[in-house]
Amino acid sequence: xxxxxxxGIFNLSVRPRIQSYASLAGKKEGEGPLGKYFDKVIEDxxxxxxxxxxxxxxxxCEALSMAIRKAELTKExxxxxxxxxxxxxxxxxxxxxxxxxxxxxxxxxACSTMAEGIMLASILVESGAVNSCAAVTSSHFxxxxxxxxxPLAYGNQRTPTSQxxxxxSGAAIISHTGNVEITGGCIxxxxxxDIRDMxxxxxxxxxxxxxxIRRYLTATGTSPEDYDCIVTGDLGITGSKLxxxxxxxxxxxxxxxxxxxxxxxxxxxxxxxHSGGSGCGCSASVLxxxxxxxxxxxxxxxxxxxATGALMSPVSVQQGESIPTISHLVHLRRAEQ
Amino acid sequence: xxxxxxxGIFNLSVRPRIQSYASLAGKKEGEGPLGKYFDKVIEDxxxxxxxxxxxxxxxxCEALSMAIRKAELTKExxxxxxxxxxxxxxxxxxxxxxxxxxxxxxxxxACSTMAEGIMLASILVESGAVNSCAAVTSSHFxxxxxxxxxPLAYGNQRTPTSQxxxxxSGAAIISHTGNVEITGGCIxxxxxxDIRDMxxxxxxxxxxxxxxIRRYLTATGTSPEDYDCIVTGDLGITGSKLxxxxxxxxxxxxxxxxxxxxxxxxxxxxxxxHSGGSGCGCSASVLxxxxxxxxxxxxxxxxxxxATGALMSPVSVQQGESIPTISHLVHLRRAEQ
Numbered sequence: 144x145x146x147x148x149x150x151g152i153f154n155l156s157v158r159p160r161i162q163s164y165a166s167l168a169g170k171k172e173g174e175g176p177l178g179k180y181f182d183k184v185i186e187d188x189x190x191x192x193x194x195x196x197x198x199x200x201x202x203x204c205e206a207l208s209m210a211i212r213k214a215e216l217t218k219e220x221x222x223x224x225x226x227x228x229x230x231x232x233x234x235x236x237x238x239x240x241x242x243x244x245x246x247x248x249x250x251x252x253a254c255s256t257m258a259e260g261i262m263l264a265s266i267l268v269e270s271g272a273v274n275s276c277a278a279v280t281s282s283h284f285x286x287x288x289x290x291x292x293x294p295l296a297y298g299n300q301r302t303p304t305s306q307x308x309x310x311x312s313g314a315a316i317i318s319h320t321g322n323v324e325i326t327g328g329c330i331x332x333x334x335x336x337d338i339r340d341m342x343x344x345x346x347x348x349x350x351x352x353x354x355x356i357r358r359y360l361t362a363t364g365t366s367p368e369d370y371d372c373i374v375t376g377d378l379g380i381t382g383s384k385l386x387x388x389x390x391x392x393x394x395x396x397x398x399x400x401x402x403x404x405x406x407x408x409x410x411x412x413x414x415x416x417h418s419g420g421s422g423c424g425c426s427a428s429v430l431x432x433x434x435x436x437x438x439x440x441x442x443x444x445x446x447x448x449x450a451t452g453a454l455m456s457p458v459s460v461q462q463g464e465s466i467p468t469i470s471h472l473v474h475l476r477r478a479e480q
Numbered sequence: 481x482x483x484x485x486x487x488g489i490f491n492l493s494v495r496p497r498i499q500s501y502a503s504l505a506g507k508k509e510g511e512g513p514l515g516k517y518f519d520k521v522i523e524d525x526x527x528x529x530x531x532x533x534x535x536x537x538x539x540x541c542e543a544l545s546m547a548i549r550k551a552e553l554t555k556e557x558x559x560x561x562x563x564x565x566x567x568x569x570x571x572x573x574x575x576x577x578x579x580x581x582x583x584x585x586x587x588x589x590a591c592s593t594m595a596e597g598i599m600l601a602s603i604l605v606e607s608g609a610v611n612s613c614a615a616v617t618s619s620h621f622x623x624x625x626x627x628x629x630x631p632l633a634y635g636n637q638r639t640p641t642s643q644x645x646x647x648x649s650g651a652a653i654i655s656h657t658g659n660v661e662i663t664g665g666c667i668x669x670x671x672x673x674d675i676r677d678m679x680x681x682x683x684x685x686x687x688x689x690x691x692x693i694r695r696y697l698t699a700t701g702t703s704p705e706d707y708d709c710i711v712t713g714d715l716g717i718t719g720s721k722l723x724x725x726x727x728x729x730x731x732x733x734x735x736x737x738x739x740x741x742x743x744x745x746x747x748x749x750x751x752x753x754h755s756g757g758s759g760c761g762c763s764a765s766v767l768x769x770x771x772x773x774x775x776x777x778x779x780x781x782x783x784x785x786x787a788t789g790a791l792m793s794p795v796s797v798q799q800g801e802s803i804p805t806i807s808h809l810v811h812l813r814r815a816e817q
Binding site for chain 2: 144150155193194196197222227229230231234238240241244246247249250251259266329333335458459462464467
């Protein structure tokens, strides 16, 4: 049984492990500072398909296939999959994973999807209901841009606080074997600080990340020094600064441990990406491409992964609503051998 | 620990229970055959708000509030909430549940959402990670119609196989107390029989329901006679006929036990609803308004609840794709006192 620590915060006693993982990234992400870490860089933004939506689905299909192959498993070995994405009705996931015939649990956490998926997959394994469960997500610059902002051909100007939706995907398989264990987690609460600028998601999401990290540290009686890294999803440059400020005001200094996937994935000087990367695929690919291999080889031993998501839609913003946000957290640790 | 029966199918040993539940329905649903069973019928389709989207959010807010009140709890007592809906980026849930400050798990299962939510909430409680977890969903005729089909003012003609999206919401709180227990469940697989007609969802979803019901009966070694009712989400009249045919071809006759929420909620003769009701709120409100009270009072003792969802989007259909569908199942039983 999991240990209930306090509302939304738990330790896992079975200690589900990450058996395998894979990351795919697009051309621009491949040219960024983390390019060499991704399993595969896909130069063609259509990935051989006739639409960007079909391409994004194919990213998820490929990421899960690769994670399954790396574990020397077949799709029949996977007990369930938790997946979701940003495209309306999560079609990147439903079409991308349709062929696998794996019991499917659709989730929606916007850019927090990878943390939500790993958290749920771990709880499913912990409960005994499934023996293994994958977590998969993706994003694609072109599907997101035309759905949330403007048609690509419009060539709109971007504000300095805006982030660049990554074309990327990540998949992880959670079971009872592997070198990285999921120790516990924190289910995020919806946080809304009345920010209404769809081009400043980092600022909208920073309070959610701050609250989740604070809740987890306080409930577990740990401090930032107990972790090698405290990784946030994609707050970008703007949101990361705010996160550190919010936490410092509450006496928590994570400046030494903090890394943000949205900041890490692009070089803002050379790549014209303003505040950084975003999209479900950003933190998923950086976790599966960069942090999990580092945990696996023992270079780091203990991290908090707190992906963040903005839970608005173009319709809600047009109707004058502010942006509700969330951050789910999982605690990942190099397993004792 | 849950008992793993086979891939996607499990028994729960802790036997999480449904502590409380509530249902809300719109005017048309209130005028239907089940009108007297809903906790509250909301005559105003805007529910006092200035947009239909905000009204739908308010349906979820009210449904969860009512379920909490009926259990004589406060929002602080609820450990987590699993919620989702049909509106892009699930804004009915995120805005409707924002004020509760309950740890939030966003899910996407289209019209299967209530079964997915109860299944996940039960597993969360079974795992020990949370002590109680709500499952909430909604749909609204006007938000769905203008998002998936045509602007309301267009007044388009409806085909005979089309279904009417219900304006309704349901909420259930799963914990360790209550008179109805969740015995086990089946995580649905994505099923796609190459149907491309967005006005014939019942036919698209029937194979998913048939597959989930067949898998569960076979894996648990039970037959239709072991259940008082086998309830499907919203296959409507067209889909229900197909479901019975599909199962009969495999030697399974559920004609005596089968009830479909989409068939039950409207009177097609008097209400001009063609094949029946649909939308996440349809099966959620019929479960929480009609079946759970019947289980609670012992009038029925043992049901399978298999909600169905169509996982396409207008974009995927415009791009020539077929409609992937899913059906999640939970087994609900009157608890021994």
